[in-house]
Amino acid sequence: xxxxxxxxxxxxxxxxxxxxxxxxxxxxxxxxxxxxxxxxxxxxxxxxxxxxxxxxxxxxxxxxxxxxxxxxxxxxxxxxxxxxxxxxxxxxxxxxxxxxxxxxxxxxxxxxxxxxxxxxxxxxxxxxxxxxxxxxxxxxxxxxxxxxxxxxxxxxxxxxxxxxxxxxxxxxxxxxxxxxxxxxxxxxxxxxxxxxxxxxxxxxxxxxxxxxxxxxxxxxxxxxxxxxxxxxxxxxxxxxxxxxxxxxxxxxxxxxxxxxxxxxxxxxxxxxxxxxxx
Numbered sequence: 001x002x003x004x005x006x007x008x009x010x011x012x013x014x015x016x017x018x019x020x021x022x023x024x025x026x027x028x029x030x031x032x033x034x035x036x037x038x039x040x041x042x043x044x045x046x047x048x049x050x051x052x053x054x055x056x057x058x059x060x061x062x063x064x065x066x067x068x069x070x071x072x073x074x075x076x077x078x079x080x081x082x083x084x085x086x087x088x089x090x091x092x093x094x095x096x097x098x099x100x101x102x103x104x105x106x107x108x109x110x111x112x113x114x115x116x117x118x119x120x121x122x123x124x125x126x127x128x129x130x131x132x133x134x135x136x137x138x139x140x141x142x143x144x145x146x147x148x149x150x151x152x153x154x155x156x157x158x159x160x161x162x163x164x165x166x167x168x169x170x171x172x173x174x175x176x177x178x179x180x181x182x183x184x185x186x187x188x189x190x191x192x193x194x195x196x197x198x199x200x201x202x203x204x205x206x207x208x209x210x211x212x213x214x215x216x217x218x219x220x221x222x223x224x225x226x227x228x229x230x231x232x233x234x235x236x237x238x239x240x241x242x243x244x245x246x247x248x249x250x251x252x253x254x255x256x257x258x259x260x261x262x263x264x265x266x267x268x269x270x271x272x273x274x275x276x277x278x
Contacts, residue, residue, distance in 0.1 A: 001045075005038045012026070013027065021057070028064070029063070032125075033068045033130070047110040048110055051113070057116065057219075058116060058214045066145065072131075108162035112233055119214055119217075122141065127148075128152070140191075140199075142191060146191075152180070153180060154183045169236060175194060218277075223253075231243065259277070
């Protein structure tokens with residue numbers, strides 16, 4: 001990403017690290033917090049670097065304003081096209097697949113693979129790619145005014161960004177079909193009943209409620225939470241024996257961490273442990 005695009009991305013996706021919590025805020029309320037390619041790519045960079053950044057112990061993703069969390073891609077802004085040889089067609093086989101794999105699909109994978117807990121503070125409507133961001137989070141706290149909308153079928157689009165991978169795993173196949181086929185808006189309260197949202201609070205209390213959860217998570221042994229997150233995501237993907245082997249491996253690895261040693265020391269000294277995050 002060149003310097004000009006990076007400057008725009010950092011203005012339209014603000015980041016702030018507070019006491020181990022990385023706050024990422026989509027800052028495009030005038031565009032319904034839709035995100036152009038450079039904001040999407042900056043999100044990918046943040047989740048990639050946070051994976052191994054010891055100063056980051058929890059991530060919060062939210063948005064500016066009260067109406068919209070994110071309404072997906074801003075298709076009015078296109079990345080610059082690479083030069084083509086003379087005579088090359090406008091559309092080349094495989095280019096759409098590459099665009100999808102390096103776009104919202106990659107963003108979803110970075111969120112899932114990042115071994116730091118990710119909280120979405122759902123301040124408003126999540127539609128299209130915004131719904132994907134909500135599904136890809138580990139925890140979701142929603143304002144009582146928020147809603148989730150699957151807009152794909154209404155626009156004759158195939159759901160993308162891993163939406164069809166995530167949705168049935170959370171709500172079940174039959175409910176996922178209803179959401180996809182009908183496209184009705186899901187209120188924050190209904191989203192709790194479906195398992196998409198963990199907690200609903202009055203809109204004015206969203207920041208405070210999110211801070212409380214994020215602070216608690218950031219104070220916990222970060223490596224343990226990261227390995228537990230991987231086990232959770234792998235549980236529906238790999239055979240039982242592989243899950244048990246991974247579980248045993250992470251338990252052994254945890255014995256060598258500073259937090260693992262602190263757990264033993266605190267138990268012997270009969271005091272509360274102080275988790276460092278590594």
